[in-house]
Amino acid sequence: MNMLADVIVIGGGPSGVAAALExxxxxxxxxxxLEREPYLGGATRHCSxxxxxxxxxxxxxxxxxxGRKLEDEAAKAGVEVRTGYSVVDLEDDGTLRVTSxxxxxxxxxxxxxxxxxxxxxxxxxxxxxxxxxxxxxxxGTLQSYVAFHGLMPFRKxxxxxxxxxxxxxxxxxxxxxxxxxxxxxxxxxxxxxxxLTWFPTLVGIPFHRGTELVDxxxxxxxEAVTIxxxxxxxxxxxxxxxxxxxxxxxxxxxxxxxxGIDRGSDGPKVDQSGRTVNPIFFAAGNVLRAVETGGWAFxxxxxxxxxxxxxxxxxxKASDHVPVTHDxxxxxxxxxxxxxxxxxxxxxxxxxxxxxxRVKGRLSLEIDGKEVWSSRKVWMPERRILVPIPPQALSAQxxxxxxxxx
Amino acid sequence: MVDTTxxxxxxxxxxxxxxxxxxxxATARRFxxxxxxxxxxxxxxxxxxxxxxxNSAILHTGFDAPPGSLELELVRAGxxxxxxxxxxxxxxxxxxxxxxCAWNELEADKLASIEAQxxxxxxxxxxxxxxxxxxxxxxxxxxxxxAALEVSGEHVIDPWSAPLAYLTQAAxxxxxxxxxxxxxxxxxxxxxxxxxxxxxxxxxxxINAAGLYGDVVDQxxxxxxxxxxxxxxxxxxxxxxxxxxxxxxxxxxxxxxxxKGIVICPTAFGNVLIGPTAEDQDDRVRATVDxxxxxxxxxxxxxxxxALEGMPxxxxxxxxxxxxxxxxxxxxxxxxxxxxxxGGIRSTGLSSSLGLAQHALKLHNAFGEKFExxxxxxxxxxxxxxxxxxxxxQRSDHGEIVCHCELVTKREIEAALESVVPxxxxxxxxxxxxxxxxxxQGFYCNARLAEMTKGRLATSLAAAEEGQA
Numbered sequence: 037m038n039m040l041a042d043v044i045v046i047g048g049g050p051s052g053v054a055a056a057l058e059x060x061x062x063x064x065x066x067x068x069x070l071e072r073e074p075y076l077g078g079a080t081r082h083c084s085x086x087x088x089x090x091x092x093x094x095x096x097x098x099x100x101x102x103g104r105k106l107e108d109e110a111a112k113a114g115v116e117v118r119t120g121y122s123v124v125d126l127e128d129d130g131t132l133r134v135t136s137x138x139x140x141x142x143x144x145x146x147x148x149x150x151x152x153x154x155x156x157x158x159x160x161x162x163x164x165x166x167x168x169x170x171x172x173x174x175x176g177t178l179q180s181y182v183a184f185h186g187l188m189p190f191r192k193x194x195x196x197x198x199x200x201x202x203x204x205x206x207x208x209x210x211x212x213x214x215x216x217x218x219x220x221x222x223x224x225x226x227x228x229x230x231x232l233t234w235f236p237t238l239v240g241i242p243f244h245r246g247t248e249l250v251d252x253x254x255x256x257x258x259e260a261v262t263i264x265x266x267x268x269x270x271x272x273x274x275x276x277x278x279x280x281x282x283x284x285x286x287x288x289x290x291x292x293x294x295x296g297i298d299r300g301s302d303g304p305k306v307d308q309s310g311r312t313v314n315p316i317f318f319a320a321g322n323v324l325r326a327v328e329t330g331g332w333a334f335x336x337x338x339x340x341x342x343x344x345x346x347x348x349x350x351x352x353k354a355s356d357h358v359p360v361t362h363d364x365x366x367x368x369x370x371x372x373x374x375x376x377x378x379x380x381x382x383x384x385x386x387x388x389x390x391x392x393x394r395v396k397g398r399l400s401l402e403i404d405g406k407e408v409w410s411s412r413k414v415w416m417p418e419r420r421i422l423v424p425i426p427p428q429a430l431s432a433q434x435x436x437x438x439x440x441x442x
Numbered sequence: 443m444v445d446t447t448x449x450x451x452x453x454x455x456x457x458x459x460x461x462x463x464x465x466x467x468a469t470a471r472r473f474x475x476x477x478x479x480x481x482x483x484x485x486x487x488x489x490x491x492x493x494x495x496x497n498s499a500i501l502h503t504g505f506d507a508p509p510g511s512l513e514l515e516l517v518r519a520g521x522x523x524x525x526x527x528x529x530x531x532x533x534x535x536x537x538x539x540x541x542x543c544a545w546n547e548l549e550a551d552k553l554a555s556i557e558a559q560x561x562x563x564x565x566x567x568x569x570x571x572x573x574x575x576x577x578x579x580x581x582x583x584x585x586x587x588x589a590a591l592e593v594s595g596e597h598v599i600d601p602w603s604a605p606l607a608y609l610t611q612a613a614x615x616x617x618x619x620x621x622x623x624x625x626x627x628x629x630x631x632x633x634x635x636x637x638x639x640x641x642x643x644x645x646x647x648x649i650n651a652a653g654l655y656g657d658v659v660d661q662x663x664x665x666x667x668x669x670x671x672x673x674x675x676x677x678x679x680x681x682x683x684x685x686x687x688x689x690x691x692x693x694x695x696x697x698x699x700x701x702k703g704i705v706i707c708p709t710a711f712g713n714v715l716i717g718p719t720a721e722d723q724d725d726r727v728r729a730t731v732d733x734x735x736x737x738x739x740x741x742x743x744x745x746x747x748x749a750l751e752g753m754p755x756x757x758x759x760x761x762x763x764x765x766x767x768x769x770x771x772x773x774x775x776x777x778x779x780x781x782x783x784x785g786g787i788r789s790t791g792l793s794s795s796l797g798l799a800q801h802a803l804k805l806h807n808a809f810g811e812k813f814e815x816x817x818x819x820x821x822x823x824x825x826x827x828x829x830x831x832x833x834x835x836q837r838s839d840h841g842e843i844v845c846h847c848e849l850v851t852k853r854e855i856e857a858a859l860e861s862v863v864p865x866x867x868x869x870x871x872x873x874x875x876x877x878x879x880x881x882x883q884g885f886y887c888n889a890r891l892a893e894m895t896k897g898r899l900a901t902s903l904a905a906a907e908e909g910q911a
Contacts, residue, residue, distance in 0.1 A: 072846050122835075122843055135849065139838035158883035160680075161755045165732040168759065170868060170901050173888060180889035187892050187904035214905075255727065256867070256901040275905065284754075288847075288881055291684040291754070299752055 041066040044145040049078020051321025051337030052151030058341030070121040077103020082179035091331035130316040154322035166252030171276035190276025197280035198226040283326030300368030310340030339383040361436035377430040389421040397441035458645035463494035466651035467605040472799035474615035477813030485624040487900035488870035496761020502793040503595040505560035520797030532823030540596035540692035549696040567594040582688040602873035614820035628663040647780035656785035676718025680757040685714040688749040712829035716743040729760035775805040847880020
């Protein structure tokens with residue numbers, strides 16, 4: 037099959053669009069974005085009251101207006117945007133199986149950039165006990181009820197989780213006539229930073245730390261939940277459950293393909309240039325690891341776009357890669373593989389790490405058996421940890437992180 | 443006439459069928475084809491509201507059914523008819539075959555007798571395989587495998603589209619379907635006078651296909667209870683479509699006296715399911731899932747197929763099987779009262795339903811009622827949802843996709859809402875279209891579906907506006 041483009045970008049959120057803009061700026065001729073929704077913007081479109089754009093455009097946009105800004109920029113830059121296009125399979129040679137209003141077709145490009153973002157884990161994947169009534173939704177679903185349809189999935193939900201997105205969801209509820217019954221956080225600490233975590237309490241919503249959701253009851257719609265705190269159980273009447281956080285990369289096409297995913301991040305494995313195990317495929321944005329802001333994803337997309345442009349110049353790099361190893365309680369390291377330094381300019385000059393739980397101890401980076409970096413402090417889950425990638429890492433045989441707990 | 447909410451006064455139906463599970467739907471079809479004026483009544487807001495909504499979706503051969511049993515006869519008859527009508531009605535079939543896997547020597551010793559039982563049951567395509575031979579067909583099976591019995595005829599089907607097709611065809615022949623209609627009592631006085639939550643229904647004869655309420659309905663019809671339903675819950679975990687390539691065939695355990703055991707099974711929709719558990723309970727309605735059991739199912743799945751390690755969970759569900767004191771089907775005919783009970787259809791109802799329907803008609807013929815068989819049978823198909831057959835999204839003019847995970851088009855959802863037997867609740871819409879059934883479970887499409895189904899389902903997805911009831 038003939039090459040349709042130099043680069044096909046899968047996903048028209050901040051990272052995908054940023055990469056496409058950068059590719060054009062670097063002189064790459066033909067760049068196509070495939071977006072399955074009717075508009076660009078990705079997850080930002082759902083967030084009607086979160087500010088986007090400061091980092092990348094120097095001003096603030098809300099919800100769908102940010103997506104329109106991306107559309108304007110893409111048009112100005114000469115990026116070909118195809119909305120309503122869903123990619124259903126990735127082939128090793130860079131062929132994509134795609135469905136659109138015109139039916140199924142195959143597309144091929146010299147490089148593919150995978151920028152499909154992240155979503156929240158649904159109730160099923162969390163294996164929560166109970167009935168399965170209507171009214172158990174994630175924040176993303178709530179936001180789309182409100183933003184696109186002027187509807188609400190419930191009036192008196194219990195909110196599970198205390199990442200930033202939970203607090204934003206609490207605000208959404210209050211602004212649209214719902215009154216959360218309680219906010220639950222299974223861990224002993226809130227995940228967002230104070231003073232944001234004071235917010236539920238300030239508006240009079242009970243905030244239970246160290247509290248688990250242990251049962252959902254309801255025949256058709258949610259009627260009540262059972263919560264457990266310090267070993268004792270309590271029933272809360274409610275008409276919905278809002279599951280927040282627990283973002284996961286939308287990496288299903290990679291998982292299905294021969295390339296697989298990284299078991300730590302659940303996203304594609306990438307090297308310092310955003311190149312995956314198959315050098316035809318690159319990846320950027322929240323599909324690499326859940327979850328960062330739209331602005332962060334945009335910058336990442338731009339950086340990977342730049343690397344990809346120089347990779348196109350210098351030709352496919354099929355060199356072996358070295359995995360970046362890590363042990364519990366380190367959840368993920370991204371980039372998770374490294375390739376020997378080449379002429380391609382690196383997209384990442386820092387490792388991004390996350391831990392699975394709150395841990396106090398010494399985090400260290402070892403290269404070929406020698407410790408080259410360390411830091412001791414309290415590491416919090418769902419917060420990014422950044423560690424510079426030392427130049428010698430790119431020619432090493434073994435690179436690994438570990439934490440020794442105090 | 444379909445789906446009227448109250449009953450035309452005075453109409454005397456030939457046959458009233460209680461319960462729109464897979465057995466009720468198949469029976470409605472069989473009697474409608476035979477020329478009867480049929481009414482099918484259902485307590486729930488949609489077909490498949492009880493036991494039939496959750497099963498392992500296998501079209502059984504009957505290789506392991508009790509020899510000489512009615513179950514065996516009807517599974518075989520039902521399966522044969524399914525294969526015969528499959529193409530006309532657009533029904534699903536994934537010809538996976540199954541491996542009964544022995545994980546220790548003790549189990550391996552049983553394979554020969556299972557094979558012998560299968561041959562005795564009239565199933566020919568059986569073969570005992572060494573572990574090596576078995577792994578040639580399913581390379582991902584754990585190295586602990588000792589031996590396996592290959593049963594090539596066990597297949598996977600779409601368990602929801604088939605009953606829908608049966609009822610759709612019955613409706614095309616004029617059958618009446620009344621949902622949200624609970625039977626309160628029945629009296630036989632030359633013909634049946636059935637008091638229901640939708641009013642009185644008159645019928646010459648009655649067929650009880652009430653599944654989890656089979657014993658209750660018999661009592662409400664005034665009969666001595668011949669059996670008692672003891673619901674047996676089965677929990678399932680559904681894995682991401684990425685798991686499908688690792689489980690090309692149905693992986694069955696060596697059965698015990700109590701249960702067929704935990705199955706690892708590809709689905710018609712391209713996923714893999716692990717389950718069911720077998721948990722006796724008294725509640726006939728609630729089928730809850732619980733964290734520990736779901737974890738245990740996942741663990742078992744990984745033990746048997748190590749490649750499933752880390753596979754994302756797409757869905758979890760639980761169903762209730764209408765078990766009774768006995769493993770046998772509880773089928774009774776009462777010619778004096780022109781009543782038939784199709785009860786205790788524990789775990790093979792999907793395979794045997796068409797056979798049960800044939801059997802019910804045979805029993806009914808003995809009542810002396812005569813119908814004029816129909817020759818104008820409409821071959822109304824159901825939309826295909828099976829991954830291995832052409833889906834709407836693969837067609838050249840499919841328009842817009844609403845559910846990205848399951849690639850469900852807008853026009854598929856609209857067609858389901860406008861169909862002859864439209865969905866009565868969200869579960870029904872999901873079963874008819876797959877919308878919201880994929881890996882994100884509605885993260886992307888749930889709000890859109892709420893908009894599209896406004897005012898059309900028993901329980902709306904969106905909460906009422908403030909100030910509304």
